[in-house]
Amino acid sequence: MQTLKVIKIGGNIIDDEDALNSFLEDFAQLKSPKILIHGGGKLATKLAQEMNVEVVMNEGRRITDAKTLDIITMVYAGKVNKTIVAKLQANNCNSVGFSGADGNSIVSEKRPIQEVDYGFVGDVKKVNTPIIQVLLDNGITPVFSAITHDENGQLLNTNGDTIASELAIAFAKAYRTELYYCFEKNGVLKDINDDDSVIENINTETYQTLLKDGTISDGMLPKLKNCFYALEHQVQKICIGKPAMLFNENITHTTIQK
Numbered sequence: 001m002q003t004l005k006v007i008k009i010g011g012n013i014i015d016d017e018d019a020l021n022s023f024l025e026d027f028a029q030l031k032s033p034k035i036l037i038h039g040g041g042k043l044a045t046k047l048a049q050e051m052n053v054e055v056v057m058n059e060g061r062r063i064t065d066a067k068t069l070d071i072i073t074m075v076y077a078g079k080v081n082k083t084i085v086a087k088l089q090a091n092n093c094n095s096v097g098f099s100g101a102d103g104n105s106i107v108s109e110k111r112p113i114q115e116v117d118y119g120f121v122g123d124v125k126k127v128n129t130p131i132i133q134v135l136l137d138n139g140i141t142p143v144f145s146a147i148t149h150d151e152n153g154q155l156l157n158t159n160g161d162t163i164a165s166e167l168a169i170a171f172a173k174a175y176r177t178e179l180y181y182c183f184e185k186n187g188v189l190k191d192i193n194d195d196d197s198v199i200e201n202i203n204t205e206t207y208q209t210l211l212k213d214g215t216i217s218d219g220m221l222p223k224l225k226n227c228f229y230a231l232e233h234q235v236q237k238i239c240i241g242k243p244a245m246l247f248n249e250n251i252t253h254t255t256i257q258k
């Protein structure tokens, strides 16, 4: 079975032009079929603040009103997605940019209002793999932004970490699927201020402890939740760390295991 690498890059890499260029140069060289997912949350926050639109996050997820939806659509599906695709083309890596509306690739439903009203945030209902498979079969790399749609003309904001795990799961029958969350830290840290305090292995049991003692908080909450969701759905390898872990297995990082 062929290996498919599903790789999510974090906001701090996107925000740093040198880090992004260097990552994309290396990413372009990866030989196996691959899918790239990006967010752009930090850039969206910066733009919203400049436009005097209030930014509200809850447990690592953005509460998305109509104005915020406009901003994140422009930032994620526009500026960030097209910039990444152009930079990949410059590295001879043919790629096509996607939102979930493109090719009807990722269908979601507006998150029901419970204790919190998240607004225009979508929970993934279905990933339609055939159109993505056509690209992979032709050596073309799909690049996904953190936007989905509900098949009724409504775009929805979906966390990039969730898009990555859902894509990895959707392809887990056709490929040996590996899911990588790349960000600016060496992995999940015991002490957020100490990049040497990487927790190298997290399993279902230690995950619960780390949740309870608050080690996993903010943006790490959706990341870890999605890791364990992917683990339960036949994704073969799940890692969190710096992009260098993609090219050298000996680089310290966090592995999620049963």
Ligand SMILES: Nc1ncnc2c1ncn2[C@@H]1O[C@H](COP(=O)(O)OP(=O)(O)O)[C@@H](O)[C@H]1O
Pocket: 009, 010, 011, 012, 039, 040, 041, 060, 161, 182, 183, 184, 185, 187, 188, 189, 190, 191, 192, 215, 216, 217, 218, 219, 220
């Ligand atoms: N235990 C932890 N280990 C590493 N990072 C952590 C931890 N707890 C919180 N974080 C924060 O989570 C952030 C990653 O989540 P997020 O802001 O959503 O970024 P990304 O765009 O990479 O998904 C890190 O930049 C870090 O500041």
Ligand SMILES: CC(=O)N[C@@H](CCC(=O)OP(=O)(O)O)C(=O)O
Pocket: 009, 010, 011, 012, 038, 039, 040, 041, 042, 044, 060, 061, 062, 072, 121, 146, 157, 158, 159, 160, 161, 219
């Ligand atoms: C619903 C929700 O929270 N969506 C995220 C999507 C972007 C994202 O995931 O960006 P990072 O990967 O850079 O954090 C948001 O708007 O922040």
